[in-house]
Amino acid sequence: MAAPLALVGAAHPAPAAAVTALAGVLSVAVGADAGTTALVVAAFAAGQLSVGWCNDWWDADRDAATGRQDKPAATGRVSRTAVGRAAAVAAVATVPLSLALGLQAGLAHLVAVAAAWSYNLWLKGTVLSWLPFAVAFGLLPAVVTLALDPPVPPPAWLVAAGALLGVGAHLVNVLPDLEDDRATGINGFGHRIGRRATAVLAPLVLVAATVLVVLGPDDDPGPVEWVGLGVAVLAAAVAAVAGTSARPRRLLALGCTALVAATDVALLLVSGATLR
Incomplete structure (x- = not known):
């Protein structure tokens, strides 16, 4: 069981599950039926697995050089070849699952996944390292609303909110x-502006x-919305502080970021915003 568990660990399961759950809950929020929501979850799960495995496959040597014990491919708990093959299989599966949502939604999701791959393979070490996150998270609500019958483009403010969430x-x-x-x-955007500026900008x-x-x-x-904003402010601040600490607090930082996203979706549900 060691190798299969290590392969799962190489997929970045926590953020993959968080993004997939976010898409599924947003699908429910916009009034999609159960079948459409199930397809949204399946497409996002495959896409996120492909992105996570791609990251660990591509970065295996660099992760080993920096002593990343949390990366199975870098420590040899699973072979780099196996991780690369898993990424390819998940990427291939993403195509039909995405197109099953409809042409517009499918293409939007494939662009989002391609943006995430571009980060892994190229943009991570450039000043544009933030751009794939803005594109992928900005397209997330578009994938969901375009999967409706008939397809509906998302409001601009929701796309912008998704993009900002991704950059954060x-x-x-x-x-x-x-x-x-x-x-x-690696010299991405955060590296260029420095730790202090990144810690301030993120929240x-x-x-x-x-x-x-x-x-x-x-x-x-109303009051609920303002309380939700307060929760987001607190969670974002904790995420930034935890992110400046040692690696063991990485999950706390990412968990608080996920809490901000969950709060945003909850606010959409409570507000009854017209998204279709």
Whole structure:
């Protein structure tokens, strides 16, 4: 069982599950039927697995050089070849699962997955390292609403909120590894602006996403919306502080980022915003 469990670990299961759950809950929020929601979950699960495995396959040597004990391919608990093959299989499965949502939704999801792969293979070490996250998370609500029958484009404020959430998640995620990344030649946006600026910008971007969710719908925000914004502010602050600490707190940082996303979806459900 060691190798299969290690392969699962190489897929970045926590963030993959969080993004997949976010898409599924958002599908319910916009009124999709059970079949459509199941397809949304399946497509996002396959896409996220492909992205996670791609990341560990591509970074195996660099992760080994920096002593990443949390990366199974870097420690030899699973072979790099097996991780690469798993990424390819998941990527191939993503195509029909995405197109089963309809042409518009399917293409939107495939662009989002391609953006995530572009981060792994190229943009991670550039000043545009934030861009794939903005594209992928910005397209998330579009995939969900375009999967409706008939397809409905999402409101601009929701796309912008998704993009900001993605950028914030990226900044939180790179915080623990800035020094190790630089040592192996990675010089992304967070590395260029520095740890302090990244730690300040990350919560600001996450909170800005929630502000859009609170103020974007037509109705005036009520007490629940303001409480939700307060929760997002606190969670974003904790995420930034945890991200500046040692790697063992990475899950806390990512968990708080996921809490901001969950709060945003909950606010959409409570507000009854018209998304279709």
